[in-house]
Amino acid sequence: MAYTCPKPKDAIEPMNLSFRQLQTFREVMRTGSISEASRALGRTQPAVSAMIAGLERELRYPLFLREHGRLTPRPEAYYFLEEAEAVLERLAQSARIMDEIGKLDHGRLRIACHPAASGFFMPRVLARFLDGRPGVEAALMMRSSAVVEDLVASQEYDIGLAETPGARGAIRTEDFALPCLLAIPRASPLAARDRIGPADLDGHPLATLFDAHHTWRATRAAFEQAGARLNRRFVLQTFLPALELVAAGLCCTLCDRITAASHAGDRVVFRPFDPAIVSSVSILTPAHRPPSLLARAFGIHLRDALQQIAAS
Incomplete structure (x- = not known):
């Protein structure tokens, strides 16, 4: 039978606070009443009251003094309001960032490139891709084709462009045969x-x-x-x-x-x-992790640029 270490007497049970509880509490504090908060949130007064009561149960102490049908915030409520607003703002910021990531307007790209493409071709392709995306950061590393292959195989770089390598389990390749x-x-x-x-x-x-x-x-x-x-x-x-x-x-x-x-x-x-006389190049991507939405979109953009060169 597995031994379970006894819980110290003063151990604090973890709280299970929800986004909706914090949002409701902030609205009650802002409006000063359950009825006004319920109108602002589009919920019934009993639902708002139950949400506040549940929040107090999780905190294990009351946030409001209830007298004659009115709520009066206790000192603890004002302190908790600062914490709740900080959490809600951080969640809102995370939601905005994730929305920007979904729209390819935010994120990071790590690109490794062999010398033939690093001076002009890749910077031009990258510049066109980043046009209108000021929230995207990009690192462009120039190395020999063999080193580019190793950088992508390390799974740390999102995409590479190099002379076509031999088969390697840590990378995926999309090859382009370009006659000189x-x-x-x-x-x-x-x-x-x-x-x-x-x-x-x-x-x-x-x-x-x-x-x-x-x-x-x-x-x-x-x-x-x-x-x-x-x-x-x-x-x-x-x-x-x-x-x-x-x-x-x-x-x-x-x-x-x-x-x-x-x-x-x-x-x-x-x-x-x-x-x-063919010079074969490849787009290299890590084989052991899925690409980000941003890396996938840039890979398509890079493929289009190489196909244009091949057709020219």
Whole structure:
């Protein structure tokens, strides 16, 4: 038989106060009578009287002196009124906040993003989403794709955008296969072509990403298959600086579409490349907790922006 520790003699039984009791008490204190409070609350006088009596039973002492059919607040009633108003205001504030959350006007977003999208694309997408939502706070963390994956897998970040990872139980992915574009100096004769392949770039200086990146391996394979010479002049970590080199007329580069969409200069033009070299990115979300309404809405907004890039 389980042993139950005896309750100390001076232990206080927990109170079971309700929102309606506090609301009724405040109205009685404000109006000064049961009849006026009942009219203000839209309830019968017996119902209001019973509510006050029940409140006093929970508190274990009277709040009013009852004489000749009138209620006179005791000193304890004025003290309790301050507490009741504080509780009711906190509940009202919570109700307002929850209503704003339901309307996506309040809350927090934690976003992790790989470098290609962090400079321009993701801030623009986030700015459009937050327009008209001053109560939403957002944290935007730029990290490598591998770190973005870990941040989302930790279940602490609401959403991530990164190069498509391998299968992982702690994250969900929504993948987008985006064919790269060839960035060309506007002054180059190649800019007059509608589509460009390895033979057109035979011996032409190129900027590529590092050896381990899949776009470099795919580019090298495409040139080898076409029998074209690959002149790798620049090796970079991301495509964004490559576009500055292209704008200076120093090279061409196969560029992911997110970086291409972020470029604002007029000295670079973009053309499709054949064979297609795909840069796959994914929206990452935590697998072990449901998304907030706000995170879900932002995920849809981000998906729409990526689909627009894919279709452009």
